[in-house]
Amino acid sequence: xxxxxxxxxxxxxxxxxxxxxxxxxxxxxxxxxxxxxxxxxxxxxxxxxxxxxxxxxxxxxxxxxxxxxxxxxxxxxxxxxxxxxxxxxxxxxxxxxxxxxxxxxxxxxxxxxxxxxxxxxxxxxxxxxxxxxxxxx
Ligand code: TYD
Numbered sequence: 001x002x003x004x005x006x007x008x009x010x011x012x013x014x015x016x017x018x019x020x021x022x023x024x025x026x027x028x029x030x031x032x033x034x035x036x037x038x039x040x041x042x043x044x045x046x047x048x049x050x051x052x053x054x055x056x057x058x059x060x061x062x063x064x065x066x067x068x069x070x071x072x073x074x075x076x077x078x079x080x081x082x083x084x085x086x087x088x089x090x091x092x093x094x095x096x097x098x099x100x101x102x103x104x105x106x107x108x109x110x111x112x113x114x115x116x117x118x119x120x121x122x123x124x125x126x127x128x129x130x131x132x133x134x135x136x137x
Pocket of ligand 1: 050
């Protein structure tokens with residue numbers, strides 16, 4: 001549910017030599033980290049995401065630059081503007097997400113609770129909405 005999706009304020013060790021942030025699975029985020037992937041060299045105006053997951057949990061961090069994440073659980077929608085590398089957006093299962101408005105040089109890092117599995121995806125919005133509404137009945 002969209003209420004479970006929230007910005008997580010990650011630890012930040014400020015230092016005149018440069019700041020440091022870390023993420024520990026099952027401590028700062030509610031899942032063990034099985035996979036890390038990142039989007040980069042995203043051309044201006046491009047959109048990524050546009051899918052939902054049945055089981056997967058994720059944390060999305062703007063490692064560099066900025067972008068918008070639009071969430072939709074079939075009942076409500078929320079948009080987050082990501083631009084700080086010490087904030088992560090936690091996304092629970094059964095959330096449709098779209099990512100756009102990438103700044104030049106933006107890097108979007110995703111920590112995921114499971115290995116890549118195409119069977120866990122909803123790629124069709126109408127099917128996602130149907131199942132999301134059924135699940136919350
Ligand atoms: P896609 O889900 O369309 O990317 P995004 O949601 O970020 O816009 O994935 C693009 C391709 O990359 C698709 O063929 C699946 C593949 N892929 C993997 O092989 N492993 C992964 O961990 C991810 C996230 C994608």
